[in-house]
Amino acid sequence: MVARAADRPRAAEPRGPYEGTGALNGHASGSPAAPVEETASAVRARRLRAVDVVAEALERIGRADPVLCAFTEVWDEEALRRAREVDVRAAAGERLPLAGVPIAVKGRHGLRAAGPLLAAGGVAVGATSVPGPGTPWQTWGLGAHGRTVNPWRADRTPGGSSAGAAVAVAAGLVPLATGSDGAGSVRIPAAWCGVTGLKVTGGRLPSPDRTGLAAPGVLTRTAADAAAWWRAVARPSAPAGAPGPLPRSALWSPDLGFAAPDPEPVALARAAVGRLVDAGVVRLVRPSAPVRLLDPAPAWLALRTPGADLADAGRVRAENDRRLARLFAGADLLLTPTAPTAPHGHEGPGDVYSTALTWAFNVSGHPALSVPAGFGADGCPAGLQLVAPHGREALLLAVAREAERRGVTA
Template identity: 80%
Template sequence: MRGGALRAVEVVAEALERIERADPVLCAFLEVWGGEALRRADEVDARVAAGERLPLAGVPIAVKGRHGLRTAGPLLTAGCVAVGATSVPGPGTPWQTWGLGARGRTVNPWRADRTPGGSSAGAAAAVAAGLVPLATGGDGAGSVRIPAAWCGVAGLKATGGLLPSPDRTGLAAPGVLARTAADATAWWRVVRPSSGADEAPAPDEAPARLPLSAVWSPDLGFARPDPEPVALARSAAGRLVDAGIVRLVRPPERLSLLDPAAAWTALRTPGADRTDARRVRAGNNRRLAGLFTGTDLLLTPTTPTAPHGHQGPNDVYSTALTWAFNVSGHPALSLPAGFGADGCPAGLQLVAPYGREGLLLAVAGEAERRGAGA
């Protein structure tokens, strides 16, 4: 579009047509802004024709929920066109793992009887089904990474506090869902602090050395994941090793974090006693700081289970392996890790030191370039 081979109006119109065809089944959208999106695309075409440099000129995006435009400013400035608001959990879904779109319950694009994950349910479903290349998300306990894993796309949660967030608890961080690491990187280059719209790689987007050192943990020392998602994630980690992207190392001591469940709940509950939550956070932060002193990455399964049905998760919550990094604030990315026996995707979670989103994206990009992905 920047080169004039395509017009933003054409690209956005095609995205709106895909949404019109697919959304009656997926129910990924709360609202579709067809007329406004086409007007915005026409403005982008005029700006490009006038010589304005827009790094994401005419790229159709979806935003999470009806209030998603509040945090999409940098993307709109870069030339993106918001085509609609994606579904989030509705009333009566305390476990936050399926969305409620304008036409009904959001389904997993791979199996309609399974949830896409949540709370960025519609965002993941829309990206996985090819309706838009990018969708914004918010991740307070795994709400970007879990649906990314269960829908087979890439999902990045930024470092806690690095980007603006309406969440006053500090647990939720903005994120993105994308079909490729390159697309997720394009998002990061636009929204990262003090980067403007410069397309040059950030210093940590191109590792100076490969392979990077990584520690594998199937359970973080407290979770009880099912065998299949662990096996799929471990195989994905093995492909990164075989491709020369990472090398698995043994830490001096087995990584064993404190279960953050009660701490996360206390931090989210107004008026709750947070003494124990502060103890858990401090203890885990010390352990992770020690790990990252000599190691580049931590690898885990993204979720402890395969996608469950729309009736709910029963006794096993999908957040078991993700919300520790909302409490600690570390950036994390879910990478597609293959498919389970039920035909649904699984994810490999990559966790990095604070502020190293570019390192996570570089590893994901190398996995795609070297054929080490799912």
């Protein structure tokens, strides 16, 4: 949950990532992490050494993390050892799509799910922050040096539960960080930190979540970097979900028929949709009826509560599945704001679910992507959520990449 707009601090002027925290600015901390393919191509061609790329990432983390608190652990020696191994593999001609790319993994147990990334030549440099013990709503993080701060405003949360992952990417410490998304835990921090966040189709990749609500995801600075992650982790046998030609048809909904978002994030997301339309990336279609889903909150909560009566949850899920199937029969994409409010302060959540616009797609299993949509009056980023039919991650990434190519994302 997050506080109402009236309860948040007064607006501040927009500023660059982590200037507002008092941390080193981008020049003092060194150049931000290079894009994934740029790094991997240079390491494969032996124009760069993976060990040097990783050493630079560790230096960035060492300088900035005492203020940002994005990491719970940093694996300096192990990361440099793995980087040297990547250099040996690259010299032997091994095909490594992520050769030498520094990667942050979500939480202390995130390395367990990073096997495909390491096999592709990525180098895990540390574990990112997640909420501390006893926090009922996962909208902030606790790093080794203290609470995780939003890199745009230190008095605001970065979102969660993939809090440190979003901060590490937004601040340019690493180009790619893994996440997991059970109710919006990738998409919300992506929106509030101004980066790209992808949640994959439920069940398409392995997940330890027994409820089936949580799906793996990734946070990156660009859709191209997210696509590189997707190529590394997608199952070869999975349907390709080819994106096809642009523009793609899209429906816009500010509230999914049940949420009550603040006006500002709605306006920012709608303006981002307008830019996509003007650039020929999407075309809006008029629905035969307003987009109205049932509020998934009771179903989501029941599915997460041991021993709960799941009859109503099943009813809500089945009805929303029916409505979404009808919606996607007439459009390729559904577009919404990612979060219903701006980031709340570190005092904790208020009375509004920050998951209001995201968790329906954990219950339904649809893939969803948050892309930057601009900045609010408080200087914090907002996000635009793109939702696609099951298995259409490639479509989401293609639309986001084209939007970046045409310069229409924030």
